[in-house]
Amino acid sequence: MDTLSYKTISGNKATANTEWLVVDAEGQPLGRLASKVAQLVRGKHKTNYTPHANCGDIVVVVNAEKVTLSGNKWDQKKYIRHTGFPGGQREVLAKDLVVKHPIALVEKAVKGMLPKNTLGRELYRTNLHVFEGPEHKHEAQKPRTINLDEIK
Numbered sequence: 001m002d003t004l005s006y007k008t009i010s011g012n013k014a015t016a017n018t019e020w021l022v023v024d025a026e027g028q029p030l031g032r033l034a035s036k037v038a039q040l041v042r043g044k045h046k047t048n049y050t051p052h053a054n055c056g057d058i059v060v061v062v063n064a065e066k067v068t069l070s071g072n073k074w075d076q077k078k079y080i081r082h083t084g085f086p087g088g089q090r091e092v093l094a095k096d097l098v099v100k101h102p103i104a105l106v107e108k109a110v111k112g113m114l115p116k117n118t119l120g121r122e123l124y125r126t127n128l129h130v131f132e133g134p135e136h137k138h139e140a141q142k143p144r145t146i147n148l149d150e151i152k
Contacts, residue, residue, distance in 0.1 A: 011048035016055040020143035022136070025106060026063040028148060033067060034109035036151045041127040042114065045151070054122055060138050061130045065102035069094060079108065103130040 009015075021040060025033055043049050043056030069077065077094040097104050107130050114120040129138060 009048065010053075011046075011050040011055045012053045013055070016043065016046075016048065016053070018055075018057055020058045020060065020138060020141040022060045022062060022143040022145045023148055024063055024134075024145070025061050026066040028067055030067045030069055030105060030109055033061075033148060034106065034113055036148050037061060037106075037128070038110050038113035039151070040146075041110065041123050052119065054119065054127070056123060056127050058127050058141075058143075059129070060136050060143055061106055061128070062134050062136055063132075064106040064130045065098060065132050067105060079104075102132045106130050 023033070023037060023040075037059050039045055040059050041056045043054075046055060049055055074095040075093065078091045079094070079097055080089060080091045082089050092100075094105065107128070110128055110130075111120075111124050114123050129136065131137075
């Protein structure tokens, strides 16, 4: 046989069948939630997954302030940043961060699980929307509610 009977299709942003998904974060462990959401945002659950293209779904996470952390992580987990000035290293505990900026825990966890390149920045900016509370502003897109316990 000289010819192939099939063609390998490489997906891209134009051919990706993107859909809107809603995930409820209430009572979910932060790391498990973030890994599953990152998988959905990246598009790894689809058959036309392409590593170098944005083929993922647009995920809306609601009730982000109600995620759980196990053990003593509320008191021990530190988020470290640097101001850029000498001696400018700052750290904040998870319990303080969730009081000041409730959606930051989920955003930081998912962003850390995306690629560290231009594709990862695009996925974070366009495919992830995190909201405090059960309401969100994307009802016009008719998002489908998804249960994270069904995703492996």
